[in-house]
Amino acid sequence: MTAIIPPASMPDTPSLRLKSLPPLSLYIHIPWCMKKCPYCDFNSHEVRGENGNVPETEYVTALIRDLETALPQIWGRSITSVFFGGGTPSLFSARSIDAILTAVRTLLPLEHFAEVTLEANPGTFEVQKFADFRAAGINRLSIGIQSFNPRHLQSLGRIHDGSQAHRAVEIAQENFDNVNLDLMYALPHQTMEEARNDIKTAAAYGVPHISAYHLTLEPNTLFHRYPPPLPDNDLAAEMQVMIEQTLAQSGYLNYETSAFAQPGCESRHNMNYWLFGDYLGIGAGAHSKISFADRMMRQMRYKQPRDYLAKTSPDMMAFDSPVMEQHEVGQNDRGFEFMMNALRLTGGFATKMFEERTGLAIDSIQPQLDEAERRQLITRDCQRIVPTLAGRRFLNDLLQIFLPESGA
Numbered sequence: 001m002t003a004i005i006p007p008a009s010m011p012d013t014p015s016l017r018l019k020s021l022p023p024l025s026l027y028i029h030i031p032w033c034m035k036k037c038p039y040c041d042f043n044s045h046e047v048r049g050e051n052g053n054v055p056e057t058e059y060v061t062a063l064i065r066d067l068e069t070a071l072p073q074i075w076g077r078s079i080t081s082v083f084f085g086g087g088t089p090s091l092f093s094a095r096s097i098d099a100i101l102t103a104v105r106t107l108l109p110l111e112h113f114a115e116v117t118l119e120a121n122p123g124t125f126e127v128q129k130f131a132d133f134r135a136a137g138i139n140r141l142s143i144g145i146q147s148f149n150p151r152h153l154q155s156l157g158r159i160h161d162g163s164q165a166h167r168a169v170e171i172a173q174e175n176f177d178n179v180n181l182d183l184m185y186a187l188p189h190q191t192m193e194e195a196r197n198d199i200k201t202a203a204a205y206g207v208p209h210i211s212a213y214h215l216t217l218e219p220n221t222l223f224h225r226y227p228p229p230l231p232d233n234d235l236a237a238e239m240q241v242m243i244e245q246t247l248a249q250s251g252y253l254n255y256e257t258s259a260f261a262q263p264g265c266e267s268r269h270n271m272n273y274w275l276f277g278d279y280l281g282i283g284a285g286a287h288s289k290i291s292f293a294d295r296m297m298r299q300m301r302y303k304q305p306r307d308y309l310a311k312t313s314p315d316m317m318a319f320d321s322p323v324m325e326q327h328e329v330g331q332n333d334r335g336f337e338f339m340m341n342a343l344r345l346t347g348g349f350a351t352k353m354f355e356e357r358t359g360l361a362i363d364s365i366q367p368q369l370d371e372a373e374r375r376q377l378i379t380r381d382c383q384r385i386v387p388t389l390a391g392r393r394f395l396n397d398l399l400q401i402f403l404p405e406s407g408a
Helices: 056-073 094-107 127-136 150-155 162-175 192-204 233-249 268-274 305-311 331-342 351-358 362-374 389-393 395-402
Strands: 024-030 079-086 110-120 140-146 178-185 209-214 253-256 259-261 278-282 287-291 296-301 323-328 378-380 384-387
Touching: 024 268, 024 287, 056 094, 056 278, 056 305, 079 094, 079 268, 094 110, 094 127, 110 268, 127 162, 140 162, 150 162, 162 178, 178 192, 178 233, 192 209, 192 233, 209 233, 233 253, 268 278, 268 331, 278 296, 331 351, 331 362, 331 395, 351 362, 351 384, 362 378, 362 395, 389 395
Parallel strands: 024 079, 024 278, 079 110, 110 140, 140 178, 178 209
Antiparallel strands: 209 259, 253 259, 278 287, 287 296, 296 323, 378 384
């Protein structure tokens, strides 16, 4: 199945009037990795040279300046969650992470007990470093395990082996109560038994959250140019069912397409994305969605780190900005963008949430809802809209109904 890409928006938002603004999260992008993986299409850049070439101090200064520049757009709003993504944020020192979080707390109201997540990859784990991350204010760790199988790790181009994957989880659990493990399935030459072993191994650690992603061949990746031999669609689908059943038996709730959590341990940051909340993204290539009473904006920062650093340098001109692209989300697109996120949730969404987050009446998508229900892709009542099992399995078919040009 191909991904659904929302169409370019036109600024047709004169009727948008939000009664209240949604929750606001902060995303901080750190774009460097030890090695670029052949399946990765994220804005990440390999560290090159014997000692690396990451301008860590300069980049921390740039992030803080970026945040200061963005303050007028979010003035008076509190931050519900913070997420350090990448790249590999754990490449940075705990001192740098602490400096960034200190600036965040100084410039913005950070909610009490806010979820603060750091992505980390095995191969960058040091016991003292991760204790220092916790002391700096990180309270949730997301580890890019991908697989515990050495053969699959090698085929995925990962820098760690199976023993390092296990050691990373052990170090994480010594320092953090809230840990997520990222896994992938439908890997090159992967068998059902190998996929089952990965999932069982992750569940046996008893971490609060597990994410299991189907490996897809994304454009502009090495795997897309030179496709490896992958399990066929039927086997991949059987793997998905096996993962859902195995994790359910271990007490995990499949609350989103690829996300599984013990009760009460859902990712608050990602839930805000899926329920069409707001987020400010700072750092190279970071995306933002920011709502105002009368409009909704999407932004993207400059992708190349050197361009981003130039636009956030201390001697930049007043009219310079780290924002490379910006557009208003048009009235026709708000409904689709909401559905594209919220229909990933197993439990669906409250009808009133659609109206609160889009500024549109639910009646504005009545023909599309009727069509989705007729095709048994959703169930609904006056309070809630929920994707059926078929709707979750064929999510792109369901989303196609809500594309603005599809009519119904």
